[in-house]
Structures are given as structure tokens and as C-alpha cells.
Amino acid sequence: xxxxxxxxxxxxxxxxxxxxxxxxxxxxxxxxxxxxxxxxxxxxxxxxxxxxxxxxxxxxxxxxxxxxxxxxxxxxxxxxxxxxxxxxxxxxxxxxxxxxxxxxxxxxxxxxx
Ligand SMILES: [Zn+2]
Ligand SMILES: [Zn+2]
Numbered sequence: 001x002x003x004x005x006x007x008x009x010x011x012x013x014x015x016x017x018x019x020x021x022x023x024x025x026x027x028x029x030x031x032x033x034x035x036x037x038x039x040x041x042x043x044x045x046x047x048x049x050x051x052x053x054x055x056x057x058x059x060x061x062x063x064x065x066x067x068x069x070x071x072x073x074x075x076x077x078x079x080x081x082x083x084x085x086x087x088x089x090x091x092x093x094x095x096x097x098x099x100x101x102x103x104x105x106x107x108x109x110x111x112x113x
Contacts (some may be wrong), residue, residue, distance in 0.1 A: 006042065010061035026051050033060070034048075037098040041069035068102055077104070 014033050026045060032042050034053055043053030044060070052062035056070055076093060078086050086095070094100040 006059060006064065006066055008062040008064065009030050009057060011042075011059055038096060039071040039074055040067050040098060040101060041071060042066045071099070 011033065015035055017031060019030060024032060025031045031045055034045055036043065041055050043055045046052045046054060053098045056066060060067055069084055074095065075086065077100065078091060083089050083091055094103065
């Protein structure tokens, strides 16, 4: 996963940062951003005691455009397979990581040829 994330130094440093005090990145005030592979989205962590973050479109350090979130596509794709409530249902493994859209991308490529 680390080889395909947005690569400017500051973003990299942030995403690869580990903290001895906090194993949960939402608890660590030093962590500013996260990358959610499942949705292919970047976010600014909101340290309010929960697990929330605000999706960002541009890198806060270098200003580069970040990938568009695939959150909607994730829900739509699951829905098309009969999972209308993925939060409550046991979804296929590939949908818990970035695997699902990588596969889809491969499939699309093949279709174009
Ligand atoms: Zn910490
Ligand atoms: Zn950057």
C-alpha cells in the first residue's frame, strides 16, 4: 500500500509515523492525516475522541490533487452485489481493503482492449 500513496515528503512522514504512546492513530494528537485504503481517500483526523476525519481533496503540504474518494462507488458496488447495509453485513474481504477497486480497474482495462 505504501508504494501507491501520495508521495510528498511531509505526507509520507505523516502516514508512516508511529507513536509509542498511542497505538490508535485517532488518539494521537501528533497524527494529522490518514489514508483510508478501502475508499482510496485522505482525511484530516478530527481529534474529538471518536473515529472521525474530514476528507481532503488536496495535499495540505504540497497542494497536489489527491485521488477522488471512492466511498460512493464502494457503497454502489456493494449494493449491486446485494449488500445494501454493509455496516451490518459481512462483506467480502476485498471490500475491507483497496483490493476491490484494484480488481475493478484491472477488469476495466481488459474491457477496453
Ligand atoms: Zn501519540
Ligand atoms: Zn503532498
